[in-house]
Amino acid sequence: MNRSDDMIKRQKAAELNDCRELVEVQSGNDYEIRKLMEQFPQYAWKYAEGITIPGYMIKIAEQVSEEFEGVRNIPTDLLPCEYFRVIDHSTPTELAIQPKRFDKTQEQLRRKMQLHYEDDQGCLKIPSCQLFPKVACAVRVENIWYRGKLENVADKSPWVYVYLVDVGMSRQVAKSDIRYLDSKFGHYPPMVARGRIRGS
DSSP, X not given: OOHHHHHHHHHHHHHHXXXXXXXXXXXXXXXXXXXXXXXXXXXXXXXOOSOHHHHHHHHHHHHHHHHTTTOSSOOGGGSOOOOEEEEEOXXXXXXXXXXXXGHXXXXXXXXXXXXXXXXXXXXXBOOGGGOOTTOEEEEEETTEEEEEEEEEEOSSOSEEEEEETTTTEEEEEEGGGEEOEEHHHHSSOOSOEEEEOTTO
C-alpha cells in the first residue's frame, strides 16, 4: 500500500468515526495561538494547514478511479494534471512548488498587502510576548511585505526566523519587521507546497 492509498484510507475512516469529543491541552504554542485567536479575532494567527494541493489531486484521482472501476488501463489524459512552478530548491532533493493557477491570486494578494502595510503603522507591531513558533504574521523583507509563519524565536535576540508561506523559503528578519497579519489575508491558504523528490 503506497502513501496516498494509506492517506485515503485514513481520511475515509475519520469521516466514518462517530467520536467527536475534543480534549484541549492547555500548554504549547497551539494553545497559545487559540487564546490569541479568541482575544484578537481581527488578526490571522494561523493558516489553513491542510494538504490543499495534494488533497485536490487525490480527490480527482478518486473520481476517475470510481468512474472507471474495473477498467484495467485508465486513459492517462483523464488522470489529474497540474502545472507547477519550482519556487525554491535549496537542496538537490527538497523543493518548494506552486501551482501555476495560483499566479494571478498571488500577485493580487501581494499588491493588497503592499497597500495595506505601506503606511507601516507602528500599532500593528507584534509584541515580543506574542512572538513564538507557528504564529502567522506579515513580514517585511527588503521593503516588500509577505505572509509568514514564525519558525524560531529567541527571547533576547532582535532576530527571528520566518517561513514565507507564499514563497517557500525561510528568512532571518528583525523583530521590528514583523506585523500582525490582518484577517483578510489569513483566509488564503499557503500558496507553496514543500516536497521531497521520491526515492532520494
